[in-house]
Amino acid sequence: MKTIKLTYPHELSREQLPETVAAIGFFDGIHRGHQTVIKQAVTEAKHHNMESAVITFYPHPSVVLKNNHQVKYITPLREKQEILEEMEVDRLYLITFDKELSALSPQDFIDHFIIGLHIKHVVAGFDFSYGHKGKGNMEVIGEHSRGEFSHSIVEKVSLHNEKISSTKIRNLLEIGDVEQANVLLGRQLTTSGIVIEGDKRGRKIGYPTANINYDEDALLPKPGIYAVRVTIGDTTYDGLGSLGINPTFTADRKDLSLEVNILDYHNHLYGEELILEWYKFVRDEEKFDNVEKLIEKIKEDESIIREYFSNLV
Ligand SMILES: Cc1cc2nc3c(=O)[nH]c(=O)nc-3n(C[C@H](O)[C@H](O)[C@H](O)COP(=O)(O)O)c2cc1C
Numbered sequence: 001m002k003t004i005k006l007t008y009p010h011e012l013s014r015e016q017l018p019e020t021v022a023a024i025g026f027f028d029g030i031h032r033g034h035q036t037v038i039k040q041a042v043t044e045a046k047h048h049n050m051e052s053a054v055i056t057f058y059p060h061p062s063v064v065l066k067n068n069h070q071v072k073y074i075t076p077l078r079e080k081q082e083i084l085e086e087m088e089v090d091r092l093y094l095i096t097f098d099k100e101l102s103a104l105s106p107q108d109f110i111d112h113f114i115i116g117l118h119i120k121h122v123v124a125g126f127d128f129s130y131g132h133k134g135k136g137n138m139e140v141i142g143e144h145s146r147g148e149f150s151h152s153i154v155e156k157v158s159l160h161n162e163k164i165s166s167t168k169i170r171n172l173l174e175i176g177d178v179e180q181a182n183v184l185l186g187r188q189l190t191t192s193g194i195v196i197e198g199d200k201r202g203r204k205i206g207y208p209t210a211n212i213n214y215d216e217d218a219l220l221p222k223p224g225i226y227a228v229r230v231t232i233g234d235t236t237y238d239g240l241g242s243l244g245i246n247p248t249f250t251a252d253r254k255d256l257s258l259e260v261n262i263l264d265y266h267n268h269l270y271g272e273e274l275i276l277e278w279y280k281f282v283r284d285e286e287k288f289d290n291v292e293k294l295i296e297k298i299k300e301d302e303s304i305i306r307e308y309f310s311n312l313v
């Protein structure tokens, strides 16, 4: 998959671009609703012998529209690229969402980023909107098409009568409900990074941990102890995940450490790339009076988590 970054105005010439079927939206998380939209674009592209593309934006529109400079992503760019690659998308158009872009009229947006990119068919969800103040939408897109492209609208994908959305998944992560978030995502929430050195306390307490250097803009669930799985190379292991400040040892740490005690694994891991999958929240982090009490609690966590994975189908 090619990733093509664009700002407004871009200099690509339509004649030099392949005829393309595009799915359009922000697609944070690439949840089950998003997957329906993207799969439909890929299928239609194959059917018409065209290329498929996902047209998306960066950063999140709320950075410009709501002055929200601390946005974190369910799927940071690298992970989005990996998932789209697996879905057999040919191109990812990444449009910079800045003040100028947000001021474009709906017709100018379509002229420049749909017709101008040689898109012959657009697939989007029922609630997709575009152009200044989101005035363009799927009801009027035909009027902006100048007869150059057709479109299809994906009906709402719901669970228990509620639209599956990035916002809903964000809210679930905020309360630690990774199990339900995974249901809406249609896969496990993952966080990846390189294993870095921690304080090397873990091995002394009998639970050595791999500390993961995760992306700064990755949205993580609320701090706590979780049942996780980690993949290193081609092998996946069960593990005890801990996200937090380690309050027993530290007073005012601002960044959260993400660490995992990998069950039945005894090698060194520094520098290795590790992919962590979140399965279930077990408990909040606690500040213990002494290390013995912490060890006792971690033993309990271990049996809960072993039990959880042994019952997982
Ligand atoms: C399953 C598990 C549960 C943990 N629970 C707590 C906790 O409740 N409170 C706490 O202060 N630290 C907790 N920790 C973190 C330990 O304090 C931490 O792993 C240890 O200090 C090692 O840190 P290091 O890897 O930086 O050396 C937990 C770690 C694991 C693996």
Ligand SMILES: Nc1ncnc2c1ncn2[C@@H]1O[C@H](COP(=O)(O)OP(=O)(O)OP(=O)(O)O)[C@@H](O)[C@H]1O
Binding pocket: 024, 025, 026, 027, 028, 032, 033, 034, 036, 037, 123, 124, 125, 126, 127, 128, 154, 155, 156, 157, 158, 163, 164, 165, 166, 167, 168
């Ligand atoms: N549940 C859904 N069913 C069908 N289409 C959807 C669904 N969720 C999103 N889409 C479509 O996918 C594209 C990307 O949508 P968008 O990034 O706004 O997702 P969202 O989950 O609705 O996000 P947010 O919660 O931030 O509003 C749009 O075309 C949108 O209409």
